[in-house]
Amino acid sequence: MLKRYLLAPGPTPVPSEVLLSMSKPIIHHRSADFLPVLDSAKKGLQWLFQTKNDVLILCATGTGGMVGSVNNFFNKGDKVIVINGGKFGERWIKICLSYGLEVDEVIVEWGYSIKPEIIEKKLKENPDIKGVFIQACETSTGVYHDVEAVGKIIKGYDDTIFIVDAISALVAHDLKTDEWGIDIMVGGSQKGFMLPPGLAFVSVSEKAWRKNETSKLQRFYFNFKKERENLAKNQTNFTSPVTLIIGLNEAIGMLQKEGLANIFLRHKKLAHATREAVKAIGLNIYSKESPSDSVTAIESPSGIDGQMIYKTLRERYGITAAGGQDKAKGKIFRLAHLGYSDIFDIITGIAALEMVLKSLGYPVEFGKGVARVQELLM
């Protein structure tokens, strides 16, 4: 018998309450039944996104939200900055290039975070930059970028919008969309929202909507203007994924009971305890700067393949964590603490890690990492 535990940075565990809400009979998305459902969801998302902006709900993965954040606001040849500190920074570049944008890539070494002054300098030197793309949390490296600082710089440029992939950061991190001048922020249901995959969320500021008016890039499925018009009528442009939106309302209800401050504090504490436990075991955190509160990237000890740690956790202990991606593959593994996560998820992950490391020949004193979690989270 192997019980299954999900400690990956998405999909994350879905609470029974949410699963049950999604087992209700399917309603029709153009019927009166659906209007209050979407109305509630859009207000709940504004609360979570800390914004007065529209938050569009798309039937897509987070990447779909990223695509729409490019092809609704730019034109061919537009100069944009992409902050590339990992796998998902690369994704911004690929999407921008596929639409013919001219990308000024700011490479950030994997495991490090952006120096906001680089962006400040670039914008001063190139006032024709139309947009700056970033990850709030770069999932592949476990690094949180200082979105606040970058956002406040971009605020000063009327023709430059700030686009944040917050797919793995939302709910875990306190992201003040309006206050920090985040023009477009993308989320995905299967992360902090405690939902199955299938929904992307995108908040859009008035500054971004103005750019939408002149954007002529090809778009049909991700047509944000049409989504906005529909949203005003509590509808979506195409068939609404009614089940997931009903689940979203249930999840937001649970989060609202907890309260924003408590949610962020919980994630901060779980992340801190995870890092401290990992260090107590003698391992290093891969994120050398600004480790995120969503996922912890951990260097595998020398001589041990990070993929073996991932594999052994999964096969021997039923725990699905995450390995490394691309150039970090084999060198790291990742433990998430995102969404429906509590102290015993961390203890489970750390206890299993201790056992896996020992079985792979790394000297571990059992209980040492767990004890650190207990001390910090008791």
Added chain:
Amino acid sequence: MLKRYLLAPGPTPVPSEVLLSMSKPIIHHRSADFLPVLDSAKKGLQWLFQTKNDVLILCATGTGGMVGSVNNFFNKGDKVIVINGGKFGERWIKICLSYGLEVDEVIVEWGYSIKPEIIEKKLKENPDIKGVFIQACETSTGVYHDVEAVGKIIKGYDDTIFIVDAISALVAHDLKTDEWGIDIMVGGSQKGFMLPPGLAFVSVSEKAWRKNETSKLQRFYFNFKKERENLAKNQTNFTSPVTLIIGLNEAIGMLQKEGLANIFLRHKKLAHATREAVKAIGLNIYSKESPSDSVTAIESPSGIDGQMIYKTLRERYGITAAGGQDKAKGKIFRLAHLGYSDIFDIITGIAALEMVLKSLGYPVEFGKGVARVQELLM
């Protein structure tokens, strides 16, 4: 946010697979749909009970099965032995007395197990004893009684039947019904079977059925002869709890995949690790002899109320364990490892216990109990 963990000796956690199977549309118990369902359930129960006997399925709690085990096989004034080593031994006495049986009570000190030779001596001296009642696992004290030894003694007496309350022992303990001469054995769905409460199971030997023929005690709901006749037709006497029986088949399917030997070994290992972890923390096991593989009864340290440990586990950490009952109330608390339980359930329980004890002023070195579990179960 408080996630909930169920570490009580029943109800126990129900796997998603079983919950989902119970969400299928309700079928009619007198329709052809139901016949293969009950057929499969009765064969599955015979496999789990290790018996060729009929295993009746009752819509009742385990106590209902206990009542039926008295009023179907005895007559007013019949002399019976009841082994009373805890709360559930007392329950046998209460039921027997309520039907006018003459009870010879064998008191076993709480926390200790029966000496089989006492039963041997009593039967030799009183050949008119019609039945011997026992618990396989006395849930209130966490003690496993040597059912095998007692059963083999009773086998030698043609007019004496052996009735075992195995409600909290079944699935966790290897109980060889036929080989050991267990004439009547009672189970309950919400224990090792990984089901919600609602079903009692009772196996009945031919030796017991012969006594049924002469038993004249009042019975209407728990009429085992009628249940047996119905069972032969893949029916139950009254409305069958179809949902629970569908869930039972699903659970038995999961258990069959694991295999009897692995199931018993898993429970033995989890129980052993729990006891060793508790000792590593410096606490004493309440069961001085023959601790069960279903539930571990633990003495609370001097000066700390066992109920406070139970209460703090539940309120601060979302863990429902169990307190003490009757005269053990306040002195002990109990952690179960029964049914859908694995290493991380034990680690969760022990880690939480360490934190609760520390918060109540007991000196604990964090991770010490957890480390013991890791060493033993890695």
